[in-house]
Amino acid sequence: MSLPWLRESWLQVVSDIQKQRFGHAHCIPARADLGADTYCRALVDYLLCLRPQGKACGTCKSCLLQHAGTHPDYYEVRSEDDKAIGVGKIRELTQSLQETANQHGAKVAWVKNAERMTVEAANALLKTLEEPTENTYIILTPVKTNGLLPTLRSRMRLHKFKEPSWAETEAWLTQKLGHALSTDDQLRCRHLAHSPLVALSLLKGELADDTDHVGQLAQAMCANGVWPQPTKQDWSAWLQASEAWLQELIRLRQRVAAERLRFPHLSELAHDWLQRQQITVGELNAWLALCYNLRKLTSEQSGLNAPLLLQQQWLQWKHKP
Incomplete structure (x- = not known):
């Protein structure tokens, strides 16, 4: 894991998978400021990989399919144009998850913007969480975990990310920028100590303050x-x-x-x-x-x-x- 503040969580997840105690349903906060998307993408790749070690091998057939965006056992659902995720999309997903894995490995579903599921959609997903098929993993990434139905949350493992301190964020920013932060840079982004990726974008001029x-x-x-x-x-x-x-x-x-x-x-x-x-x-x-x-x-x-x-x-x- 390239983001140091996520490394401890990543190592725990890898250990749990290797010891076959990872579980099938996971709720991971969509903390873009901490790199949650990078984390979840690495997790999806790891679960689908046929020869994983500390991360996806990147060379097996499953990894190559995933890299090409054509893996038949990976399913992604998201909100379109900031609209709600309707029950139709979730029913289509749950039906696909009932089928046999094409690559004879894991089936992985990633529901982005999960808090935007309608009540009907959430209830449609609930049965799959209660009675999952073998070697099936479902990852939900809501912006706010409490935006999910309590019945969903109760059937999932809730993950939390450790936020870096200012000293850790400053050290990482220095490494990424290739130079120490000026006094002005520190004043501009110190309030973003727990949002290092936002701080980096701000200092690189990619984001309005x-x-x-x-x-x-x-x-x-x-x-x-x-x-x-x-x-x-x-x-x-x-x-x-x-x-x-x-x-x-x-x-x-x-x-x-x-x-x-x-x-x-x-x-x-x-x-x-x-x-x-x-x-x-x-x-x-x-x-x-x-x-x-x-x-x-x-x-x-x-x-x-x-x-x-x-x-x-x-x-x-x-x-x-």
């Missing part, structure tokens, strides 16, 4: 600043910033260590507001849950006025007595 979005929300909430006017084009970025800011407020309210803060330059402003308004962790978690629900709602239903719905959530922050 979301600090400005969070800063505007912080000023609007805590200092009577001007509230943003999200549009259909940028409301998702504002929703992401809303989640990031509420998560930061929760960390501050829980008095986490300073090095775990994402936006330390906003800490004083936030702390004063939290004390003045007597906002509880429970209230912040409730607001954050509404953000998660809005993300789920807009992924499952088309035609919603997402910018307006987001502004309605901000009204709760604004009108907190």
Whole structure:
């Protein structure tokens, strides 16, 4: 595993597979900022490989088919155009998983954006999780694990990734960039200590810095600043910033260590507001849950006025007595 913060988890998974105690159903958080896609791709390749060692061999017939994108025993389901994953797709998948493996090895299914399955689709998958065929593996990668039905979660192994510290992230960034981080670079991405791939993209100029979005929300909430006017084009970025800011407020309210803060330059402003308004962790978690629900709602239903719905959530922050 090329990403050092995932190496411990990877070694455990390989050990479990080799000892035949891996299980058939797995829920892996879709943490793009940590390289979850790379991790899951390596896992799929390993499970399908006919001669695996510490990773897929890359040379057996199964590996060559997988590399070419033509492996008959690999199935991938995902949301199309941010729409819900309907029951038809899942029924087609479960029917395929009942068939004999073409390559006489494992059958592997990867359901991406798994939280976007409709209730009917999730229930259709449930029976396969309860009564899997031999040598069949199902991997679900939701953005939020709690976005899955509890009945699904209870029948799967829930994986967690260890987040790197700032020192580990800085060392990795230095290696990838080929030079030490400047003071300005450190200030720009220290709040991304637990999201090293995002930090790398930011420093390489491939990603816009979301600090400005969070800063505007912080000023609007805590200092009577001007509230943003999200549009259909940028409301998702504002929703992401809303989640990031509420998560930061929760960390501050829980008095986490300073090095775990994402936006330390906003800490004083936030702390004063939290004390003045007597906002509880429970209230912040409730607001954050509404953000998660809005993300789920807009992924499952088309035609919603997402910018307006987001502004309605901000009204709760604004009108907190």
